[in-house]
Amino acid sequence: MIRLEGVGKAFDGQPVLRDISFTVPAGGTLGLIGAGGAGKSLVLKILCGLVRPDAGRVWLDDTELGPLSERELMDVRGRIGMIFQNYALFDYLTVAENIGFPLARMQRPADAIAARVQTRLDQVHLPDIGPRYPRELSGGMKKRVCLARATVHDPPIMLCDDPTAGLDPVTTNRIFRLLKDLQAQNDATAIIVSHETGYLRPICDAIALLDRGRLVFAGPTAEAVEHPEVRAFMEGEPP
Ligand SMILES: Nc1ncnc2c1ncn2[C@@H]1O[C@H](COP(=O)(O)OP(=O)(O)OP(=O)(O)O)[C@@H](O)[C@H]1O
Ligand SMILES: [Mg+2]
Known part of the structure; x- marks a missing residue:
């Protein structure tokens, strides 16, 4: 399980994440979408303990990250498979x-x-x-x-930041299917950040949309595709 409750983060007094709360149940796959600079990578960095939030609480399964030392965070990272954007x-x-x-x-x-x-x-x-x-x-x-x-290492938690950026459509399709296979094989809990919403949708049980540091929507994929702002984002319409 992955859970955020009221997470906030600012850099130099500028808030970049505000009051973010959502839960990915064990074995679930959440697609995290949003425009450039919305805060998607930051959410993943907070989840793997590379960035500490200013406000709110974060859990990976039964472990709350906030109280952990750097040493303990290292152990938690052993349970995470992270694909970095860069x-x-x-x-x-x-x-x-x-x-x-x-x-x-x-x-x-x-x-x-x-x-x-x-x-x-x-x-x-x-x-x-x-x-x-x-x-x-x-x-x-x-x-x-x-x-x-x-x-x-067959991690029980997978955090994937833009895993197909710059790939051709055939390889993109293969990577998403492979991600899904590996996730299912380990019954892992996963968050996948991607702009490829067409490929993302069929492999996610839930979608979360971030807009300039705020959570617009988080919920089941079937509801997400009916949500006007999520739909507009996926269809590439300007706000
Ligand atoms: N270490 C940092 N110091 C200062 N500002 C930061 C830092 N990390 C992120 N930010 C700021 O936080 C905001 C969100 O950045 P983030 O990298 O999470 O965006 P993103 O949604 O992943 O965008 P993209 O789709 O382009 O990858 C941006 O305004 C960014 O400049
Ligand atoms: Mg990013």
Whole structure:
């Protein structure tokens, strides 16, 4: 379960998130949408403890993040698979080392790591790039490596920030299906941030729309598509 209650955040006195509350039940998938700068990435950073909110409370399953120390937050992050919007791959590690990183940190045996890394590389249709470095990859290839790394340890919580930005339609479709498969396989609780609302809708049980730091709507997908502002956003109409 992922739960926010009254979350607020300001930078230099400028509020960028105000009174955000929503819950993603265990095993659910929420699509988080909104215009550039609405605060989507910030919500995910707060959920993985990289940014502490000024107001409100956050829970991942039974764990409330607010009272945790940095050390305890690190342990919580082990339960999260995060795809960062800006890749955040380690330049000095090979693709295989990047993908295996969460497992290496858990001190899993090298052969088990290698096998799992190869499974994920095959699943993202990049079977041969393990020895290469991130700088040698296209943007779309990097996104797929990020997906492989974020899910290599079968995390019960998945936070995906724009996982298909810059990808062609065929790869976008594949990535969304793969995300859904991995989420279902682990019965993970997921939030997916995306501008690709057409692909997002069928794989989400719920949709949340942010507008300049405020939550306009959060609820079941069937209701979201009937909500005038959500519908206007999805159809690309100006406000
Ligand atoms: N560390 C920070 N310091 C100052 N301002 C920040 C910081 N992080 C985010 N912001 C501000 O918070 C607002 C929301 O940013 P955020 O990155 O969450 O937007 P977003 O919805 O993810 O946009 P996009 O669709 O372009 O990725 C922006 O105005 C941004 O400038
Ligand atoms: Mg963002």
